[in-house]
Amino acid sequence: MRGATHAKWAACAAAVALAATACGGGGSSDSGGGDGSSVLSASWGDPQNPLEPANTNEVQGGKVLDMVFRGLKRYDPKTGKAEDMLADKIDTTDSQNFTVTIKSGWKFSNGEAVTAKSFVDAWNYGASLKNNQKNAYFFGYIEGYDKVHPDSGSQSATTLTGLKVTGTDTFTIKLTQKFSTFPDTLGYAAYSPLPSTFFSDHAAWLKKPVGNGPYTISSYTKGSQMKLVKWDGYTGEDKAENGGVTLKVYTDNNTAYTDLMAGNLDLVDDIPASQLKNVKSDLGSRYINTPAGIIQTLAFPYYDKNWNKSGSEKVRTGLSMAINRDQITNTIFQKTRTPATDWTSPVLGTEGGFQDGLCGDACKYNPTEAKKLVQEGGGIPGGQVKITYNADTGSHKEWVDAVCNSINNALGNDKACVGNPVGTFADFRNQIGQHKMTGPFRAGWQMDYPLIQNFLQPLYYTNASSNDGQWSNKDFDKLVDRANAETDTSKAIKLFQQAEGVVRDNMAAIPLWYQNGSAGYSDRLSNVALNPFSVPVYNEIKVS
């Protein structure tokens, strides 16, 4: 039959073509069976980088590290204060040389003991250029960093000279400059200790990371889900109060929210913007909205002469006064943002350096004064403000348009301000990196550790890592240097606050609002809270 021969040929052609591409088959999913009664499921996003502590600089990977690792210090989930975890004591006399003693008895979940070497090896790995660790700059204060991680060229050393193991449980740190609050930065995940298997069998470790925290990873299907179970051998006091956590990857937070509504998921830590209106009626008291260490600002290009001449600070202050923060946070963000009144974050607490109202009148909506100041300052450079933002993620378009609207109304000029969307985030970063900004641009800062230093130095110090607008001020730099050298913490904070005053007087960046973390959970859970990094405190959640 003729038809049959044709069919045979068709099948052959398909086989030939498919063989050429050699695309593999067979799924590798782990069907671990039913949920244990006290195991909760939570929404997750696929971590952007391999799950190494010094290579994780975003929240999704951070969630896992927070469950699997414990460092020298840990930030109290409620107050954000750095408290000793593995550290027995960290001594210093000059704010530059530190002696660390760690508590004995701590173990990794594979049985290996946590020693001073576990820390020093991990930090050396994190700092070394050849390992491509994105958090390498955290080790930048330690002596010898310029050798293992030079700005250009190849590294001439593999270990930091400033780190020395002096005993099983003790090691010393030597910094290149005085940095009084350095011990308080050690709660950041990048400073976690690593077991020897991390170095001896790296690939296997990445498949299933092993740490010293309250949970262990029982299975990890990259891109889909991770099952963490309570580790019974955990040495610390903050043991897990539930049997485990299953993290499920969602591409769209709307789907996660729908799953929560359907009882298919227990915890969602990112309420989609479109659901903010309904969330209170949907979840009632099972919706949490608490401050997180995130501030949104508008930064300026100080490499552009138009924005960096005398009088420009008046224009910037005028623009700040033209923004109706209350209205925008209420209507667009449904109160998940709070109008900013300083350049830090409320999670620091007044003791930590947060000053409610430091910005004063400059951050209050006042159209008449705004108009006057902009005119006094010589008007808007080029006659129009263009606020640059990336349009691919977040709901940046909405608020940028609202800010522009507010400015236009205040100045009585329909063309005073327009949004300037950039297609992708990468391109946006690219343009910022190449100093192509001609007007204010979106800048957000999520703190690494709850210290006032972290809100000021990386953003406003001359040539600092995230000083995208290239703002530079000698007075500010001097005050920060003095604050870092000050051994007394409260005095150091005072000096940082003075430095913040310099930022205010020059309106180096316009503070917009503090961002909150939001989450919703099912009625099976209780004791759910978000820490100052807007990550759920998983180990304290109780499942009924």
Next chain:
Amino acid sequence: MGRYVIRRLLQMIPVFIGATLLIFLMVNVMGDPIAGLCGERQCDPATAAQLKREFGLDKPVWQQYLTYMGNVFTGDFGTAFTGQKVTELMSTAFPVTIRLTVVAIVFEVVIGITLGVLTGLKRGRPIDTTVLLLTLVVISVPTFVTGLLLQLLLGVEWGWIKPSVSPEATFSELIVPGLVLASVSLAYVTRLTRTSIAENRRSDYVRTAVAKGLPRHRVIIRHLLRNSLIPVVTFIGTDIGALMGGAIVTERIFNIHGVGYQLYQGIVRQNTQTVVGFVTVLVLVFLIANLLVDLLYAVLDPRIRYA
């Protein structure tokens, strides 16, 4: 016939090279992948330079393309920024999307063709008008509306299904997403079959078959339907590729971790390797599906010969 197949396979080569080159260039225009990789905070210049060297991004684009194509022919699609091999991502993503596509195609074939035959035979009757109206509605409503609506109704309100698909993505979980994915094409298949059947009903060979006294079902299936299927097969064939690549919306709504998910993730994160790799395979799927369709013509209509 053999020569025809070989010629078609050879023709695929320039199409394949051209298509991949275009994708490669387009992805490169999107911006610096390293900037995307580092995220909100810029990488320090040393690390950025090192990463560029490791991913081969410091070389000119044409050289990057040549190296990439060289690697592809040895089965190496490069490494994604998460440290996973792109082939590893493919081996988890493609089975899921293929299952989803199979479900969608089955819906198209079974429901689409059945409705098409039914309406084609009863042209002008109430059932014809009803189905036509329904298909019009389905065509005019975008997929994400149908998807979200079904998800909300079946998943949340009535609790018949889980709103999202588990990582295993079994066939039973993919029924609703498959229906959503197939919906628009299904409507087109119905309309295509209907027109084709209605036209051929009056042709000579059908009249001959009826005159010979053949039973009605045999006339419809062996004579009428087989000849009427040619445009439908063309449509379904090209639709295979479109369904696999176009599942981005459906996969996002139902949280299916297939090709659409990987592509979306790759684009958002400027992951050149993932995007180019997946699109390359999709291009191949398109080419092969088209070849199969052309060869199927001869099976359906013996009058068609290849030389």
